[in-house]
Amino acid sequence: MVPVKRTALWLVALGFFAAAPALAQQPASGEYPGLETGKMWTFDVPPLEYWARRYNFRPSQEWLDHARLSAARLPGCTASFVSADGLVMTNHHCARGCVDAVARQGEDLLGNGFYAHTRAEERACPGNYVDQLLEISDVTQQVAGAIPAGTPAQRAADLRNDAIRGIERTCRGTATDLNCQVVAMYAGGQYKLYKFHRYTDVRLVMAVEASTAFFGGDPDNFTYPRYDVDMSFLRVYVNGQPAHMEHYYRWSANGSRDGDLVFVVGNPGSTGRLRTMAQLEYTRDTQYPASIDQLTRQIAVYHQLSDLSPERAAANRNQIFGLENSLKAITGYQSGLLDRQLMDHKRQWETDFRARVNANVDLKRQYGAAWDNIARIRREMAGLDAHRRYYAFGAFGTSLLNYAGTIVRYAAEMAKPDSARLMPFRDAMRQRMEGRLYGNTPIDTTQEIRLLTAYFTAMERELPATDPVRRQALGTRTPEDAARAMVQASQILTGDQRRVLVQGGAAAVAASTDPFIALAKVIDPLERPIATHWTELMNEETSNNELVARALLAVFGNTVSPDATFSLRIQDGEVRGYPYNGTIAQPYTTFYGMFDRSIGMGGREPFALTPKWLAARDRLDLSTPLDAVSTNDIIGGNSGSPVINRDAEVVGLVFDGNIESLPGNFLYTERLNRSVWVDSRAIIEALRRVYDAGALANEMTRGN
């Protein structure tokens, strides 16, 4: 599982403000309407009644405070405090940057791992920080109060951002060890101020080898059964001394058992659980089929290229892995959208939700039209979709048409004021764009012809013969003939050729007979209005999305958890296997399984075991539980989250979800969706027997 993308953080800042629901129809105490939006609860609104009913578990406020203060946030990841001396546990892939950064000349810490036998050997991670959530307060009214009624949208957005920055500044004051962040919940239906203690002296204590953390590599990524020990340890220091932690998770003496209630505490990055049926159907029927088709064609091209020579095969390997992982993820999301049972359930829920909105005059007036608006917007988007994909520069990863597009647009864009230009032409981006345009990276014409052929083949299937772009690109030629002829006739193959053309200005471009320039000239005027229209639709949809989110809050109140926003959540679940592959996925794997998987896959990368593991084989208790699955509702950003039991003791370390959890992006169900984590017992066994890190194991199991 990859850490949450930073865009998740940016999205938080985009929600438009609206007044808190005037009229929240609070459901009967303890009613949790279908857990439709999942189980990513915030610490200020824990679902105590639901937990009591479901698990016969009712944590005290003290328990909740302790669980919150023992958790931590890293950039894009989660972590936890696991000793009184500031020890921090997270995934290896969350500390990878530090591991790389602290390596000294001649050291390969990613390859060989790292362990500081004494505190003096712990190495400072440059620029790293660890945030501990001190408190949450509701600032919805403050944000709302900053915007007079009737303020136009753009001005309102500016005022809201100013208000938020102001609240954050006031919260931080002059402190250097505080971080304050206003988090928009329910797409801006609520604003919460999250106040963190920020630890900025962070040192690396221990890291496994990268190949141990990512055993099974891309093939096993997102799947289960798994055999990974994806862990690293950091320590936070204050004034040059290990920070003394009042709150940290104790280590469970016995670990977990099948069926146990467990909580994940972490920072899920981003979900789209409030998407309407119209949005899901568009994604299912228009967006994903096209993406899957394009990825499949691109992968096929790179495989064919790889067959040409071992050099090409080596050069394309990462490209293929990357495309295949994207395909795997999208196919996983799509599998949920194609699941009739899931979608029927969602449809029924939405019908019921809308009926509740429409049953109240005020709610109906404020929010009632949002779903139909969104459906109309998506219908319009579907109508634009094919043109948007094929009236494009650089589709399918081609280069020459991409360059041609930049050249054709250069003069017109540079004549505009900076803020009115298309993004790549703005001053902040321009240097990068020109670096590529005038650079001398040679064009791989064989690859270019094949990618263009794939692009044209798809275009030929999707656009009618009368389409001007298709006519210019193909005429009566086959896609392959057209691609070959265009590349062979091209006069923009080198950076110098492209520079001359740009410097020649509009006249030179007009006079060019390059076939890519000719095609770009046809695309340019057709693409611009489509892009503009698309942006308008997106903006209009954002407003309607906010209405849906506020309607949710108005109808159900806080009993439904808000979409993930990379803010701290507590996520309940149970250790539990699930139906898979015609049989049952076991709740736990063991070290036996790690050796089985490695040998069964021929011991080759990414299934090779490191010398440390091979040497430790006879010392290890191979029956130790290694990885486990539970029903907790997680998503990217939860990487590194602790898994804790009823006593708030650590029983695991989250590092992935199973492939069946991918639809959780949009649709939550605990039928097959599972968190995948390293078992606490495997962590201790590996530290003691593989990494000669008994002192570190003792620090956690003894608590200091």
Place this chain on the structure above:
Amino acid sequence: MVPVKRTALWLVALGFFAAAPALAQQPASGEYPGLETGKMWTFDVPPLEYWARRYNFRPSQEWLDHARLSAARLPGCTASFVSADGLVMTNHHCARGCVDAVARQGEDLLGNGFYAHTRAEERACPGNYVDQLLEISDVTQQVAGAIPAGTPAQRAADLRNDAIRGIERTCRGTATDLNCQVVAMYAGGQYKLYKFHRYTDVRLVMAVEASTAFFGGDPDNFTYPRYDVDMSFLRVYVNGQPAHMEHYYRWSANGSRDGDLVFVVGNPGSTGRLRTMAQLEYTRDTQYPASIDQLTRQIAVYHQLSDLSPERAAANRNQIFGLENSLKAITGYQSGLLDRQLMDHKRQWETDFRARVNANVDLKRQYGAAWDNIARIRREMAGLDAHRRYYAFGAFGTSLLNYAGTIVRYAAEMAKPDSARLMPFRDAMRQRMEGRLYGNTPIDTTQEIRLLTAYFTAMERELPATDPVRRQALGTRTPEDAARAMVQASQILTGDQRRVLVQGGAAAVAASTDPFIALAKVIDPLERPIATHWTELMNEETSNNELVARALLAVFGNTVSPDATFSLRIQDGEVRGYPYNGTIAQPYTTFYGMFDRSIGMGGREPFALTPKWLAARDRLDLSTPLDAVSTNDIIGGNSGSPVINRDAEVVGLVFDGNIESLPGNFLYTERLNRSVWVDSRAIIEALRRVYDAGALANEMTRGN
């Protein structure tokens, strides 16, 4: 994988005779048209050109004879000779009857396994035999010659059966150690005489514990990765001495490797690869959805019943397992029919095949109409389907309506001559039927009400409100109310009540006010014509199926392998993993994996390891390959087949297919379809280190 059902054997006798193809368009040498019917080759027509081209392997006739003579057939299973002294290797589940039969007072050989340390300790299996295929000859003309042109169908069938019995008798002569069988290939397009040496003194040498053979039980059945050692050893004796075998498979010194060419030699039971698109679509769209719906409803009922008490849970366990395994198998078959890629391929192949038939005047006249006939027959069947399922006695496993149906029909059926009666009323079956009818097994009314509710609920969805059976069953009541009211008012709850009613004759039945009798009276006259029509359609379809099979032979000749007929085949393939669960299934598992799976599933049945295995853990080389997968095209009946390499040496022992191989019932593809076998190295390691059976291991590895 279960051994092939005996019905597969009976089916062989059902094919109607037809003259050998007058006009076989032999395809160009080496053309194998899509391997559409799979790769279950007969030993008399091995695909030498295909093997040479595909694997660069061209076995000599001597190699083929040796491979054939080293193989063996058991009832419903396959086996192989693996030493000069008559040692026979097969699956445990193929010798289970013998293991059970030879146990002495106080012994639990199924639970504990068996090993004869000396030959004197080998125990005779009562009634067992082992067949070795000595020769194959073509008797198509002999069978054809026995039937004068123009003979009516029923008479022709009798003559053909007489001819076949005559050929078999002549072949056997007075020998007591021969078994001769005429096998109909291509639905009677060809008849082949298979002559076997029959060994009738068969003794048990070694058997593992049943739980080792079937490790993972029903959940893991049909799946992979697997960790089973499903093996047993027999020995054939002649004149009280171990048989001296001229031909037996030698043991491979090194086993196999990923990618190796391997052959399975065995007796696949039955396939339906010649089914037309119309038949497949009917199965996909009508038959299986109804079966899946019914099984799902029944399983839900038994689960609900199990929730009522631990006693019910225990009583229902086997019932649930059985239903779930049926559901798993049908869902597996259906997954192939729902695979658009597979079905598109099949459709294209059928279109091409029909075009070839229609391109020749004679072929078109003889066979051209068969596909449309079958399509029409299936359309008629689809029209009858709902009535056939709901105008039924005992649907969904209910009892009372079943009894009522028997009672209502009793008088009318018994008045007919024996051969004209419905099957349960014939003299041969009657005792059994009456035993049940008059028996005093109490009716579980709670269960009966719930099963009836499931039946009525499905009926309510499928039949219109005006339907007379639905009207009688439900009226205006809900399914549950109707079921409850009927059971509560029933007067046929005991065997005595039912006997009184039957003995009262037609008058008593006419006067009965029992609600099930009343419903049966409505169903009876409606069901009879439907059953008759259905039988007519089935017979008509059988004739058309034969036309399709003969057209295949006429167009492609022997280059396409005939459907499985539980006769000896040689099946080529390669050791190869496959995409599964978002990642790659490993080509081999190891003993490490066995311990991982057992511990990961909590060590509970059916994942418990026996004391022998637990004790042997530290003696075993856990990295030994345990189970493996290869692309060989197998099906039930192949259980116990040897897997051999290019040198005809044993590298494995087939015991199952993966879940992706289930569609192989109808559609063959090597994309995901895999054979699952015990690796030869695991066999030796287990014999030496777990079962203290070094002498047996030596006999195979040394060859005597």
